[in-house]
Amino acid sequence: MTSVVTAGGISVTIRGAVVDEGETVLDRLVSDGVPGALASRNPHLWGPDAAPGAARRLGWLGLPEAARSLPARLSGPAGSARDAGLDRVVLIASGGAAVAAEAIGAAAGADLTVVDTTDPHEVTGALAGDPHRTLVVVAADGEDGDGYGLEVDALRRVFAGAFRDAGLAGADLARRFVVVAPAGSAAERAAREAGHHLVEAEPDVDGRYGALDARALTAPALAGVDVAALLDQAAALAGTLRQPYDNPALALGAALGSSALAGRDKLVLADHGSGLAGFGAWAEQLVAGALGKDGRGLLPVVVEDVEAPGFDLTPDMRRVILGRRPDEPGPGREAGVSVAGPLGAQFLLWECAVAVAARVLGVDPFGEPDVHESAESIAALLRSEEGTAPTVVRRPPVLVEGAVEVHAREDALKGAATLAGVLEAVVEAAPDGGYLGVLAYLDARADAEAAGLRPLLAARAAKVRRRPVPVTFGWGPRHLHTTGQYHKGGPRNGAFLQVTGAVRTDLPVPGRPYSLGELQLAQAFGDLRVLRSLGRPAVRLHLRDRAEGLAQLADALS
Known part of the structure; x- marks a missing residue:
């Protein structure tokens, strides 16, 4: 079965089981008057507790x-x-x-x-x-x-x-x-x-x-x-938001919400000819931050393309393609969602769809109840006597191999004595039905090879666990403000691999008692401390030499 909703320059195509799963949710949204209420900026859509904050956060419409x-x-x-x-x-x-x-x-x-x-x-x-x-x-x-x-x-x-x-x-x-x-x-x-x-x-x-x-x-x-x-x-799409049907944002929101309710709470995003470079990263921060709280949410997993490791059809994953949908023959392979349209309309589409999905899930799309934990932890590490640099306690690594130091509680490594063994232990730490998050506090340009760890870990996980395991990747500290809310407030089923790197040339921060390198390290340590305090398995790899260390990691995963 296929449903295609096209309006305002946007086309949302829903195939397979997603159509049936979303139909009941869509009908309920229409009968509750959600399209008109959202277009009218009704702050009560997400319940009385969320209403005061929502009233101050709906100007984007x-x-x-x-x-x-x-x-x-x-x-x-x-x-x-x-x-x-x-x-x-x-x-x-x-x-x-x-x-x-x-x-x-x-x-x-x-x-x-x-x-x-x-x-x-x-x-x-x-x-x-x-x-x-x-x-x-x-x-x-x-x-x-x-x-x-x-x-x-x-x-x-x-x-x-x-x-x-x-x-x-x-x-x-x-x-x-x-x-x-x-x-x-x-x-x-x-x-x-x-x-x-x-x-x-x-x-x-x-x-x-x-x-x-x-x-x-x-x-x-x-x-x-x-x-x-x-x-x-965006304005072309805005004119469709009140419509009960032929409303792409409502259709996508129902599909997202119903997927989470049905247990498909991993949203795997792949670009396939959209021409919108970087859009997946923006959608990721929206979905994770708006929906990942109160132990609920949709985990966005941005993969490199439709052929990448991790773009699998499994019981807990919902696939979304940005752009044209490839030909996928075979029973069950057609289930999923594809979205096409220009960038301005896509922004508004996803904002509205995620707000609708938040109502379905019963969460406040604008609240960030868990982001402040990392901020407070970082602030504590940066506190110091006036005029002195902050102190971050560095513990000895439990393992050193070449340019890579391993920092973790020994019981987290399951006796691993090699870097390859450590990475296998990290993969095995992801709970059944959970995921692995890679958090890289590195240079997104000069250390761009770090992003290649995502598909390598996904491929290794599928081999070791004999089933696909969602693997996400985020640059630090960006992820603190984007996906960090989900990692800390969403379902407690994540394991984490944090990667930090040696600083060759640091930069002082004028008027502050710390350098950028010290601030970055405080952010990494503060984030790691919060994840561990929440019971999330977390291992930190420190690269004594960034290029050499990344090459070692790639070799260990190949």
Whole structure:
């Protein structure tokens, strides 16, 4: 059986058992008036406890029209930047804004550098561009202190220091920054005092749902992306949201929610000709963060393509293809979902679908009850006497092989005496019906080979366990703001492999008693401490030499 829902430039195709599973859920959503209630921004859709927070987080539904004023709001900073010859745009951000901007820039082929890491090697690479041609967009995401958030504040300070080292000062330095912050926020006040360009962000938009707000769109727009076209695409879909039928967002939301209820709680995403590079990463952060809480949720697993290890049809996995669906003959192979359409419409589609799925699952799509645990753990590690660096206690490794150190409780390794044995123990630690998460606190560009651990581990897991085991991959600290909520608040069935690396050249954070390398290590240790406190099996591998260590890991898994 096949169901195809096409409207607003989007096509959602649902095949096989998913059609039957979702039909009852879809009918219930329609009878409950969910399409109209969502389009009207009814905060009670997710229950009375969620209503107060939801009332302050539904502005994303109006962004296809509200964000159209952004080009006019950018005319001042854009004109000043062009006059000053600033044609290299760097975005400092975290969470959904960073991932959305990266996807937008990649889809448009724009020259945009997104920095949402504290890895000193990767940040050094971002600093390597000509400072006299660089304009930095800062997407504020914090509520405490100066309102920038820990990582964004540190990166802002590092870039300001680099500008000063290049001879920039006073008003010339101040105008190298465009700060995107809500009116009345601490970040807005700090930006005004510093003399930075200021772009007002929408105050009632959750960052996870903010793919079309000023935090995500400002940097791509300044880099030359036609954001009006994105908003046109989203607006075409927005007109369908009230419809009880022929509503792609409602159909996809019912499919997602019913899959989780039926025990297919692993959502495997593969691109197949969508042309939307990076979109899977954005959908991953939305699905994981909005649905993974209260011991429930859908685990998004982004795989390299439809032929990659892990893109299997198993009782606990639901496959979603972004783009054209390949020919898959054979009984049962046709079950799944495929989604096609332009980027702007896809953003709104998934935001609405995930909000609908949250109602089906009975969770608050905007709450982040478990993210704060890692933040508090990191803050504790960074606390120190005034003017001194933070102290992170380093314990001796339980095993060293070549360039790789193994840090774990000995009982977690099941007596393994080699790196290959350690990796096999990690694979076996994933509970039945669970998953393995790889968390790499490395340089996403220079250490890009680390992402290859995902398919290698998935292939090894299938061999060792004699069945597919979902394996996810995330760059740290990005995953703290994206998938971290699911890892800590979703079903307690994850095992984790954290990878850290030696820092050759560190970067001090001006005005702070720590360097980027120390901040990154505190983030890794803080995250690991929380995972272990929740009873999640977790092993840390430290690469004394990054390139050599990654090569060793690949060899051990081959």
